Amino acid sequence: MNRRELFLALAAAGIAPQALAQAAPGAADPTATARDLWLYGLPLIEMATTRARHLKGGGGINRLQHTRQLADDRFRTVTTPNNDTLYSFAWLDLSQGPVTLTVPPLDRYWSVALMDMYTNNNAVLGTRTVGPQGGTFTIVGPGQAGGGPETIRAATPHAWLLVRLLTDGGDDLPVTHALQDRFKLTGPAGATTPVYAPREAQPADYFASMLKLLEADPPPAVDRRMLARLRTIKLDSSETAAGVQQARMIAQMAKGRQGYVQGWSYTRPNLGDYDQDYLYRAIIALLGLGALPVAEAMYMRAEGDSGGLFKGDDLYRLSLPAQMPLDAFWSLSMYEVVEDGQQFFTANPLNRYSIGDRTKGLKRNADGSIDLWIGRSDPGGERSANWLPAPRSGPYSMTMRTYLPRAELLDGRWRLPAVAKA
Known part of the structure; x- marks a missing residue:
């Protein structure tokens, strides 16, 4: 050029x-x-x-695609995936006119994030902002006519619509699939990208x-x-x-330049809406593309041995109280860390990629608190029920997700306990 x-x-x-x-x-x-x-x-x-990867998989512009299985160790499309929600997504081209999104009534956590091409969340519909009743919403691009409470506006002509729908997996998957199928997106076909x-x-x-x-x-x-x-x-x-x-x-x-408080890094208040914080925006695009704003979810990364990485063969314990300050759910995910810093689920004998307050069979203490055991090897005995397996070799990281955090978690009055060697 x-x-x-x-x-x-x-x-x-x-x-x-x-x-x-x-x-x-x-x-x-x-x-x-x-x-x-x-x-x-x-x-x-x-x-x-x-976008190119998703469209190559058979989807079209302004058309919803649904993932039907929870992410596992074979999933390599987006870094730091979660193992709690099924995704539905669409790549929007609003240059030819608005699109219409219909959300069914939902009895579980849900969110629909509208992100511009600079990865800012222009709007988040969901349990927190809309409630369980769903609705029909018009999505418009820059300079397009719109109005009323059911209109949301993307800051760029092209955008990413990302739906998260809570599921327990297993027998709950068919129910979740039926709910996914009730989401509807209509609008112009859009141009070839x-x-x-x-x-x-x-x-x-x-x-x-x-x-x-x-x-x-x-x-x-x-x-x-x-x-x-x-x-x-x-x-x-x-x-x-x-x-x-x-x-x-x-x-x-x-990944090694984060600050830690009591063994955890906390996301900045401008996560998902970066304004002119170009460096932070770039880092999240690489390490957590599609991150929600903190009012919707907080993502905390354990410090590990150094710089957010666990490298040895030690057994670790995370002790959590019976109740945490949030209005939805929490989940601790395990990731192998690949050479370029991206993070993906790792194969393990339990096929367990995260552990959280909805995990079946967890053993709680008499006061309702819970001890999670983390390491490469099965800790044995009653501890096995609360084991989050680490990769057999190589560095790994852990991310705690808390959905719909309350004020004391958002403002730092409450902090997660540190992950300690057992």
């Missing part, structure tokens, strides 16, 4: 060259520029990659795809100063290559 093509692409994305001239820094470090812009574009790239470069692509291809995505889904005006730096980038330079390498290292090492 030459300089003229770059300016044309920026203009098509709504970033006028004269605005660039006014906003671009006078003497920007080219390595830092490439680093920051690579991280800025990562959510767009990850969303486009996930182009192919975009993945995050592993060479810098020139990555930034070319980023520009196309900016054109398809223009950024908010508050990002103008950041994107003005595109004016100075030289795609084939050694400085750009060095900046991209730095960005990749930052993204991959993010």
Whole structure:
């Protein structure tokens, strides 16, 4: 891509060259520029990659797809999946007009997140915001007419609709499937989506795809100063290559740069609605794409031996009180951590990928509290009922999910107990 093509692409994305001239820094470090812009574009790239994977699986634009089984160790579509809800999803193209979503009455936890292509949650329908009665909702894009309490608006012409529906698995799956089938999405068929470069692509291809995505889904005006730096980038330079390498290292090492309180990292208040926190947005796009905002769910990662990773063969215990401050449910998930930092369920003899307040057969103490046992080997005896198996080898991590957290969990007055060696 030459300089003229770059300016044309920026203009098509709504970033006028004269605005660039006014906003671009006078003497920007080219390595830092490439680093920051690579991280800025990562959510767009990850969303486009996930969309392509989903559509290749047989779905269509503006059409709901349903997962019919809980995620297990074979699931590699989205990092840090949960094992508590079935997903339904649709990739929306609102450029041809609105779509209509019908949600049936539901007697269990549910949520429908509408995410723009920058991974912000523009709206979350669900138990917390709508209640059990469901309803019919009109989803509109930028600049489209809409009104009334049943209208929700996406910030970009393309968006991701992600439904979570609680299930106990087993005999509850057919019931859950019937509820999924009662969700309806209607609207224009939508255009065919182009192919975009993945995050592993060479810098020139990555930034070319980023520009196309900016054109398809223009950024908010508050990002103008950041994107003005595109004016100075030289795609084939050694400085750009060095900046991209730095960005990749930052993204991959993010798991070790979290702060911990009593052995757990807590999500920031702006999770799922990032504003101009481009670095945090990029990290979540890589490590937890599709994360809900904290009012809907809080995700806490155990500190482990270091940097959120457990590496040895020790047995660990997590002791939890009989009641935790939340209005839905909690679940502790076990993940193997692969080379690029993404996290997936691991094969184990119990086929148990998470453990939570709905897990059948758990042994509670006399006061209702519960001790969870975590490790590579079966702890034996009565402890086996409360065992969360770790991978046979390699590093692993654990994430606690608390759905519909109460104020004392949201504001930090209540903290999880630390995971301790047994």
